[in-house]
Amino acid sequence: MTTDDLWPAPHVSERLDVTVDLPGSKSLTNRSLVLAAVADGPSVVRRALRSRDTLLMAAALTALGSEVDASGPDWTVRPGVLDRDAAVDCGLAGTVMRFVPPIAGLSTGVVSFDGDPHMRQRPIGEILTALRGLGVDVRDDGRGALPFAIAGTGTVRGGRVQIDASASSQFVSALLLAGATYEQGVDVVHEGKPVPSLPHIEMTVAALRRHGVEVDDSDANRWQVAPGVVRAVDDLIEPDLSNAGPFLALAAATGSSVTVRDWPAATTQAGDALREILAAFGCTIERTTDGLRVQGPDRLAGVDVDLHDVGELTPVVAALAALADGPSVLRGVAHIRHHETDRLRALATELGGLGADVTETDDGLALRPATLRGGVFHTYADHRMAHAAVVVGAAVPGVLVEDVATTAKTFPDFAGAWSAVTTPSGRG
Numbered sequence: 572m573t574t575d576d577l578w579p580a581p582h583v584s585e586r587l588d589v590t591v592d593l594p595g596s597k598s599l600t601n602r603s604l605v606l607a608a609v610a611d612g613p614s615v616v617r618r619a620l621r622s623r624d625t626l627l628m629a630a631a632l633t634a635l636g637s638e639v640d641a642s643g644p645d646w647t648v649r650p651g652v653l654d655r656d657a658a659v660d661c662g663l664a665g666t667v668m669r670f671v672p673p674i675a676g677l678s679t680g681v682v683s684f685d686g687d688p689h690m691r692q693r694p695i696g697e698i699l700t701a702l703r704g705l706g707v708d709v710r711d712d713g714r715g716a717l718p719f720a721i722a723g724t725g726t727v728r729g730g731r732v733q734i735d736a737s738a739s740s741q742f743v744s745a746l747l748l749a750g751a752t753y754e755q756g757v758d759v760v761h762e763g764k765p766v767p768s769l770p771h772i773e774m775t776v777a778a779l780r781r782h783g784v785e786v787d788d789s790d791a792n793r794w795q796v797a798p799g800v801v802r803a804v805d806d807l808i809e810p811d812l813s814n815a816g817p818f819l820a821l822a823a824a825t826g827s828s829v830t831v832r833d834w835p836a837a838t839t840q841a842g843d844a845l846r847e848i849l850a851a852f853g854c855t856i857e858r859t860t861d862g863l864r865v866q867g868p869d870r871l872a873g874v875d876v877d878l879h880d881v882g883e884l885t886p887v888v889a890a891l892a893a894l895a896d897g898p899s900v901l902r903g904v905a906h907i908r909h910h911e912t913d914r915l916r917a918l919a920t921e922l923g924g925l926g927a928d929v930t931e932t933d934d935g936l937a938l939r940p941a942t943l944r945g946g947v948f949h950t951y952a953d954h955r956m957a958h959a960a961v962v963v964g965a966a967v968p969g970v971l972v973e974d975v976a977t978t979a980k981t982f983p984d985f986a987g988a989w990s991a992v993t994t995p996s997g998r999g
């Protein structure tokens with residue numbers, strides 16, 4: 572590591588009163604792109620997120636035969652014929668590695684998949700086994716991980732399939748997104764420990780219904796998608812509410828007021844749970860004509876929260892818990908050991924390195940009040956580790972964020988946006 576890779580997180584020594592505009596949601600953008608690629612005509616994805624994960628998705632769909640014009644803020648997608656051999660780079664994007672293979676089964680070419688070194692550790696085996704059961708020719712070395720290839724025959728039989736989706740809700744979303752294009756549709760039954768991140772499956776179901784696809788989700792742990800046309804629709808992408816996390820946590824950590832513009836009145840995004848979580852820390856939450864306003868308290872309370880449904884919020888919540896005046900328990904998130912890095916291990920190591928009293932548990936973290944100090948915060952190529960680092964850095968002088976550019980996974984120029992709100996001279 573060179574010192575160039577260390578970004579001094581802005582320390583905030585005054586109370587701020589700021590409003591931020593956030594880029595679009597990764598999860599909504601990548602669902603819209605996938606459905607647009609199998610739709611019955613061209614679509615527009617308005618205010619699409621332009622970030623590494625969404626550009627990788629656009630490149631994957633282009634490689635498979637669609638035309639994606641990502642040159643402006645509104646992206647156009649023209650579905651093409653899936654008739655070619657292709658190579659898909661998944662980077663570190665779970666949505667690309669999980670959502671694209673079920674569509675590749677419709678191709679008449681051989682589609683090979685690989686990604687960043689850590690992506691070879693992230694689970695995909697359940698989807699590969701499920702695809703085989705649905706009639707897809709999957710070629711891998713039996714490890715249930717990248718790299719692998721899908722040799723399409725142009726059609727997929729589909730039907731009923733049982734999976735264990737306790738490691739990731741994306742296993743279910745992936746099969747549902749492709750399901751309507753399969754001859755028999757798809758009937759996915761989950762058997763195993765509870766599925767995490769259920770709001771993300773609700774987001775998938777809502778996206779399918781918007782595209783005219785019939786989905787029956789009336790039984791717990793079972794989702795049936797009827798075969799049929801995926802109608803082309805124009806989508807408007809909401810701001811990314813999980814990426815609102817560090818900005819709203821900034822208010823909590825520094826007793827400031829932060830407004831996130833255009834907070835949706837109703838949404839399937841996991842980040843909406845921030846309203847409740849930040850209230851538990853002692854923040855005051857208010858909807859204004861501009862968006863959602865959070866006012867941080869004078870002293871942060873500790874929290875006891877189950878984050879099973881909203882695991883991607885854990886790094887920012889852990890950063891606040893490390894700054895709190897009371898003890899905290901974060902539970903229900905064993906599955907985030909399979910995210911961009913082992914987030915429980917990484918958070919315990921890095922927050923601990925800055926003086927936090929933090930213990931890893933089987934399914935979360937336990938934190939007790941401690942005085943934090945500055946130092947290097949390693950990010951493990953994980954955008955949300957960088958988010959945790961800057962939140963601590965706002966409250967504690969001298970935090971150096973390693974590789975802040977890793978935030979580009981889901982947020983263009985995060986460091987610039989963070990500087991603009993935290994540095995008085997940076998504000999317009």
Ligand SMILES: O=C(O)C1=C[C@@H](OP(=O)(O)O)[C@@H](O)[C@H](O)C1
Nearest residue numbers: 598739740741767768771882883
């Ligand atoms: O479907 C999606 O867009 C996502 C689902 C969740 O994955 P897991 O179920 O693996 O946690 C979430 O954490 C991830 O950031 C995005």
Ligand SMILES: C=C(OP(=O)(O)O)C(=O)O
Nearest residue numbers: 663664665666883910911
């Ligand atoms: C888990 C995450 O990403 P992915 O879509 O790569 O799974 C995340 O963004 O927190």
